[in-house]
Amino acid sequence: MRRRTFVLGGAALLAAVRARAQQGSRLPRVGYLFSFAAPQGEHLWAACREGLRELGYVEGRNIVLEPRFAGGRHERLPGLVAELVKAKVDVMVSAATPASLAAKAGAGSIPIVMVAVGDPVYIGLVSSLSHPGGNVTGLTLLTPDLSGKRLQLVLDVLGRAERVAVLINPENRSHDVFLRETQAAAEKLAIRLLEKHARNAGEIEAAFDFSGGPRPDAMIVFDDPVLWGVRKEIVAQVRRAKLPTVYGYTEFVEAGGLVSLGPDRRDHYRRTARYVDRILKGDRPAEMPVERPTKFELVVNARAAREQGLKLSQALLISADRVIE
Numbered sequence: 505m506r507r508r509t510f511v512l513g514g515a516a517l518l519a520a521v522r523a524r525a526q527q528g529s530r531l532p533r534v535g536y537l538f539s540f541a542a543p544q545g546e547h548l549w550a551a552c553r554e555g556l557r558e559l560g561y562v563e564g565r566n567i568v569l570e571p572r573f574a575g576g577r578h579e580r581l582p583g584l585v586a587e588l589v590k591a592k593v594d595v596m597v598s599a600a601t602p603a604s605l606a607a608k609a610g611a612g613s614i615p616i617v618m619v620a621v622g623d624p625v626y627i628g629l630v631s632s633l634s635h636p637g638g639n640v641t642g643l644t645l646l647t648p649d650l651s652g653k654r655l656q657l658v659l660d661v662l663g664r665a666e667r668v669a670v671l672i673n674p675e676n677r678s679h680d681v682f683l684r685e686t687q688a689a690a691e692k693l694a695i696r697l698l699e700k701h702a703r704n705a706g707e708i709e710a711a712f713d714f715s716g717g718p719r720p721d722a723m724i725v726f727d728d729p730v731l732w733g734v735r736k737e738i739v740a741q742v743r744r745a746k747l748p749t750v751y752g753y754t755e756f757v758e759a760g761g762l763v764s765l766g767p768d769r770r771d772h773y774r775r776t777a778r779y780v781d782r783i784l785k786g787d788r789p790a791e792m793p794v795e796r797p798t799k800f801e802l803v804v805n806a807r808a809a810r811e812q813g814l815k816l817s818q819a820l821l822i823s824a825d826r827v828i829e
Contacts, residue, residue: 532784533568535588535596537603539729541575545599551770552597555777574603576733581606589614595783597776600729601678604629608640615789617779618642620772622678622727624794633794641789642779643772645727646796651682652689654750654765658722659693660820661748661763669698669720669747671711671738673728682726705734712741720747727752727766735759746812757803757828762812767797801825
């Protein structure tokens with residue numbers, strides 16, 4: 505009996521070895537779709553690779569990575585998806601809403617791991633956060649209370665505010681959700697919101713033209729890959745307008761902006777590796793719940809505050825995760 509058990513066990517092991525050998529030296533291939541230019545998001549791309557290394561993946565040894573960057577031109581995204589499909593990737597990671605919508609539209613049945621998407625249910629990427637129900641899963645930026653906290657930050661900086669502008673990309677469907685949440689918070693704080701729109705770099709300057717109406721006391725820039733891609737231009741306009749501004753992405757503050765509050769983006773992108781790993785091991789995206797952010801950062805630029813003549817409270821500076829002097 506023992507001999508038979510050993511033989512059967514040995515046969516199963518041999519079959520597994522042969523099956524792996526029949527697959528040849530083909531390594532699992534993972535595509536990465538970014539709407540931004542490579543230099544702008546190198547730290548986020550590095551975070552994706554870092555997450556894989558933490559799980560034991562080594563590029564060229566047991567995994568192949570296929571990054572694609574649209575350089576801020578969203579019209580290129582469908583073509584880049586087609587490239588990844590042709591490359592026969594086993595999993596596709598898509599960063600932010602435009603790339604994720606393009607991936608869902610063109611990737612067929614290839615599993616998709618989205619990251620940095622505002623509300624994937626609202627825009628139709630998944631059926632629900634707990635049961636995605638298709639070939640898309642991953643990580644969302646959805647944090648309903650964050651919009652109110654950013655508005656409260658305006659008050660923490662200024663003491664009081666009657667009008668706050670919100671910079672929106674009207675082509676980003678997730679901004680419908682952000683605007684609704686911010687409006688609800690503004691009503692509780694007796695603040696009037698002023699919508700300003702920018703679809704691309706060419707519309708940034710016009711978004712800061714307040715000559716046709718009342719000037720806002722401050723501004724909030726909504727999370728968006730296009731606005732993020734032109735963050736230097738936005739910060740420059742903010743400086744000219746001398747407008748205290750709250751951002752969702754730390755990169756704005758690193759570029760000279762005043763204050764940001766949002767998910768830890770590097771951690772957010774690094775966590776895509778766990779989804780990739782599970783899918784490569786056989787888990788189905790339809791049954792993998794979408795995760796919300798778990799780490800947040802409050803970053804304050806004290807130098808920018810001094811340039812704008814603002815005196816930040818000690819409470820704000822102490823509560824900050826990082827202060828840029």
